Amino acid sequence: MLSSLEVLKKYWNFDSFRSIQLxxxxxxxxxxxxxxxxxxxxxxxxxxxxxxxxxxxICIVVSPLIAxxxxxxxxxxxxxxxxxxxxxxxxxxxxxxLLDNCEFGNYKFLYLSPERLQSDWILERLKxxxxxxxxxxxxxxxxxxxxxxxxxxxxxxxLKDFFPNxxxxxxxxxxxxxxxxxxxxxxxxxxxxxxxxxxxxxxxAYMVFEVEDKLFRISQILRKxxxxxxxxxxxxxxxLDVSQQLTTLGIQTTYYHGGLSHKEKDTNMQxxxxxxxxxxxxxxxxxxxxxxxxxxxxIHIQLxxxxxxxxxxxxxxGRNGEKAFAILLVSPSDSIQSEKxxxxxxxxxxxxxxxxxxxCNYFQIAYGEGINEQFLFNLNHFCGKYSFPVVxxxxxxxxxxxxxxxxxxxxxSNKISLKFIxxxxxxxxxxxxxxxxxxxxxxxxxxxxxxxxxxxxxNTDFVAKKTNLTNDQIxxxxxxxxxxxxxxxxxxxxxxxxxxxxxREDEKTxxxxxxxxxxxxxxxxxxxxxxxxYINQKNQCKNxxxxxxxxxxxxxxCGICSYCVYKLKxxxxxxxxxxxxxxxxxxxxxxxxxxxKITKSTSEEVIFxxxxxxxxxxxxxxxxxxxxxxx
Numbered sequence: 001m002l003s004s005l006e007v008l009k010k011y012w013n014f015d016s017f018r019s020i021q022l023x024x025x026x027x028x029x030x031x032x033x034x035x036x037x038x039x040x041x042x043x044x045x046x047x048x049x050x051x052x053x054x055x056x057x058i059c060i061v062v063s064p065l066i067a068x069x070x071x072x073x074x075x076x077x078x079x080x081x082x083x084x085x086x087x088x089x090x091x092x093x094x095x096x097x098l099l100d101n102c103e104f105g106n107y108k109f110l111y112l113s114p115e116r117l118q119s120d121w122i123l124e125r126l127k128x129x130x131x132x133x134x135x136x137x138x139x140x141x142x143x144x145x146x147x148x149x150x151x152x153x154x155x156x157x158x159l160k161d162f163f164p165n166x167x168x169x170x171x172x173x174x175x176x177x178x179x180x181x182x183x184x185x186x187x188x189x190x191x192x193x194x195x196x197x198x199x200x201x202x203x204x205a206y207m208v209f210e211v212e213d214k215l216f217r218i219s220q221i222l223r224k225x226x227x228x229x230x231x232x233x234x235x236x237x238x239x240l241d242v243s244q245q246l247t248t249l250g251i252q253t254t255y256y257h258g259g260l261s262h263k264e265k266d267t268n269m270q271x272x273x274x275x276x277x278x279x280x281x282x283x284x285x286x287x288x289x290x291x292x293x294x295x296x297x298x299i300h301i302q303l304x305x306x307x308x309x310x311x312x313x314x315x316x317x318g319r320n321g322e323k324a325f326a327i328l329l330v331s332p333s334d335s336i337q338s339e340k341x342x343x344x345x346x347x348x349x350x351x352x353x354x355x356x357x358x359x360c361n362y363f364q365i366a367y368g369e370g371i372n373e374q375f376l377f378n379l380n381h382f383c384g385k386y387s388f389p390v391v392x393x394x395x396x397x398x399x400x401x402x403x404x405x406x407x408x409x410x411x412x413s414n415k416i417s418l419k420f421i422x423x424x425x426x427x428x429x430x431x432x433x434x435x436x437x438x439x440x441x442x443x444x445x446x447x448x449x450x451x452x453x454x455x456x457x458x459n460t461d462f463v464a465k466k467t468n469l470t471n472d473q474i475x476x477x478x479x480x481x482x483x484x485x486x487x488x489x490x491x492x493x494x495x496x497x498x499x500x501x502x503x504r505e506d507e508k509t510x511x512x513x514x515x516x517x518x519x520x521x522x523x524x525x526x527x528x529x530x531x532x533x534y535i536n537q538k539n540q541c542k543n544x545x546x547x548x549x550x551x552x553x554x555x556x557x558c559g560i561c562s563y564c565v566y567k568l569k570x571x572x573x574x575x576x577x578x579x580x581x582x583x584x585x586x587x588x589x590x591x592x593x594x595x596x597k598i599t600k601s602t603s604e605e606v607i608f609x610x611x612x613x614x615x616x617x618x619x620x621x622x623x624x625x626x627x628x629x630x631x
Contacts, residue, residue: 004029007050011079018043020195024169025051028133033192034169035139035184039199039315044171045072048135052109053081057132058102061111062156064138064148066409069111076109083109086116094462099125114141114152115404115501123158131166134159136187139170140308143182144519146175151516152404153186160188168192174199174308177551199311199550203318205560206542207327208535212591212625214301214329215242219249220603221327222279227296228272231281232313234302242301243281252277258285258496263472284309293320299327303338306527307534307549323560330535332621342528345389346521347396353510355396356405358386360504370500377408377498397498399520403513407499417455418444418478419488424452430486439467440477455490538563577601577609582629585619589626 004025008014017025020036021043027034028051038044052059063069069085076083084098084107099122102110110129116122140146142153160168170183170192184192211217222229231246233239236257243255254268254277272280273292280286298317304310310328318324347355362382363375379397383390400406420427427445431438443466448456460474467474482489502509534545543558557564580599584590590598596606610627613619619627 001054004050004054007053008046011050011053011081012046017046020197021047024195027193027195028167028169029054031165031167033167033189035180035189035192035194036169036171037173037175037180037194037196038171039173039197039201039311044137044173047171048133048169049076049109052133052135055132057130058107059109059133059135060126060129060131060159061109061135061137062114062117062153063111064114064141064150064153066113068137069113073109073111081109082107083111085111086122087111087113095122096125103128113407114150114156115407117155117158118152118404123162126159127162131163134163134166134168136168136170137172139172139183139187140175140179142170142186143175143179144516145182145523146179148402149516149520149523150402150404151513157186157188173312174550176549199547199552200543200554200558201315201318202558203321203323204314204543205323205325205558205562205565206314206546207325207562208330208542209327209562210330210332212331213593214331215245215249216593217329218242218246218299218301219251221297221299221325222246222251225296225325226278228275228292228294229279229297229299230286230295230313230316231279231299231301232286232304233281233283236283238302239281239283243279246279246281251279253279253281256280256282256286258283284313290316291319292316294322295319295324296322297325297327299329301329303328303330303334303531303535305342305524305531307530307546308527310531311546311550328535332625333623335532335536339528339532341391343525345391345395346524347392347399347517348521349510349514349517351392352396352399352517353507355388355393356400356510357506358382358388359397359406359498360500360506362386363498363500365500365504367504367506370504371502372500374497374499377496379496399513399517403516404501405509405513407501409497409499416460416475416478417457417490418448418451419455420445420452420486421488422486427486430484437477437481440469440474441481443467455488577605578613581606581609581613581627582618585627585629589622589628591625591627595627 002010004022005017008017020038024034024036024047028048036044036047038047048059048061061069061072066087069087073083073085082105084102086095086098090098101107103125136142136153136156138148141148141150142156143149168187168189170187170189172183175183180194183189209217218231231242233242236259239255239257243253246253254271256265256268260268268280271277295317298314300310300313304313314326317326359382360370362385363373365373379394380390382388383393397406397408401408422430427441431441440463443463444451444458447462447466448458450456460471460478464471464474478487478489481487530549534542534549537545541557541563542561544554547554559568577599581595584595584598592603592606592610595601595610596603599606610619614621617630619629621627
């Protein structure tokens with residue numbers, strides 16, 4: 001039997017383990033319940049994949065992230081390891097086939113969304129599997145005190161009753177002490193061995209800069225540090241705008257968001273991964289499973305909603321151990337405006353109820369019906385139809401998703417409809433002349449009766465699976481059939497899919513999750529206040545603030561964050577520059593760039609002088625980011 005290190009080398013081609021990985025793996029192999037808290041980039045997946053490979057049987061992996069499940073399954077399959085993902089939206093017949101494969105096909109990994117555990121018949125089928133390990137990824141989701149609580153996670157504990165002698169491993173990248181304690185209780189972990197890697201990143205400099213012109217400061221940062229960088233923005237529009245603006249400034253930039261097709265995502269990702277493009281501008285849809293070691297800078301240009309997400313996103317910098325920067329750019333008015341926008345986007349109970357009812361009406365779901373029905377969904381069209389604010393509506397739908405009432409898949413999808421326009425006899429003749437298309441055509445004809453009479457929506461992923469081809473190969477084949485006037489082939493793009501997981505019961509549906517919504521909204525308010533405290537606290541090391549949030553105490557300043565650099569830098573008071581600034585502001589209101597240009601001073605000199613004038617209450621900054629004298 002191979003050792004842990006030999007298995008690591010064989011499948012991952014690594015010569016050594018990262019910090020605490022081996023300890024966690026040995027605990028699992030000894031049959032102990034284990035809880036690993038490892039910051040992003042720590043290599044959590046190896047902690048359950050490797051011991052599962054070293055044991056007979058199959059590992060059940062529970063994860064809420066469909067895209068991440070698919071990514072991990074694809075990576076395992078590339079290594080020659082048999083793995084399956086059982087996500088929402090898969091038909092009962094397909095689910096039965098997949099579970100048969102797990103039971104009789106020598107599979108090593110079964111990935112499940114937590115909602116699947118709410119089906120009793122699926123739980124019964126799981127009992128028949130020879131399970132060697134149960135892994136719970138994103139384990140903070142089981143705690144109502146976590147930043148992404150999902151009640152469906154509470155069902156995981158039932159697996160303890162089915163498999164009392166099988167070890168559980170819970171993994172998360174970020175959890176406060178309160179969340180850690182709650183995870184142990186809710187998952188019924190038995191005297192778990194808890195391994196916690198320090199949240200400290202000695203090579204990562206946390207920087208908070210107050211600036212008026214964010215684009216100008218970004219360009220300065222990227223030119224000073226021309227290595228690989230990520231810029232996080234809040235929405236798709238900002239993603240495109242910032243990417244285009246930086247490209248105009250001559251900085252090699254691409255972008256990534258949830259509305260791109262798979263091909264566009266892969267293309268843009270490869271441009272960045274191979275360093276053809278220095279910068280990728282992205283929404284938080286980007287990052288899962290990405291392990292690029294040479295990222296020098298991660299820049300946030302809008303306030304994050306919580307420290308947990310910020311820590312994970314910032315932590316994608318400096319994984320090679322070299323000095324890197326996590327930079328948060330803040331305009332003077334950001335705190336007030338962001339707080340107003342954030343609070344306005346929290347959906348109250350009445351709003352969630354209204355959105356749910358309108359969704360049912362939008363898709364013409366009758367009362368008492370709708371379970372397991374799937375629809376292609378365009379959020380902007382839905383919001384436009386009912387005059388709903390987009391962000392608040394998205395938050396309401398996301399809440400319904402986390403409560404397992406709905407499943408919102410934000411992966412780009414193509415709705416493809418097909419109709420054969422020649423007779424069945426002609427189709428047979430065509431297949432005899434083009435045998436390479438026979439399996440595709442027969443699969444479609446057997447799976448979609450009536451396709452001769454009507455335009456019929458088909459699932460290309462399903463056809464690809466049945467024919468052992470890729471989705472791209474199916475699309476190419478259908479395009480050829482269209483060119484040969486064999487079929488009519490229509491393709492319509494949508495950026496998400498909605499699955500109804502329960503029957504429509506309107507108020508009854510929403511009332512049962514009301515307490516969770518109220519708790520979640522209060523938790524989000526508290527978390528956002530922690531973000532405001534982080535950016536506004538001027539008298540403490542930024543690294544210390546991050547560590548304290550996660551319950552970790554540090555007695556020493558990091559020496560490299562924006563606070564430490566400012567504190568350690570010798571301060572040269574330039575009284576002449578302060579006087580010049582006051583004289584200029586008597587004539588006209590100005591921003592710092594105008595002051596730099598006129599006084600021919602460096603940005604650091606001007607910022608320091610302005611800071612002194614602000615503290616002495618001689619000037620103020622206005623919402624338009626212009627400074628003026630206090631009369």
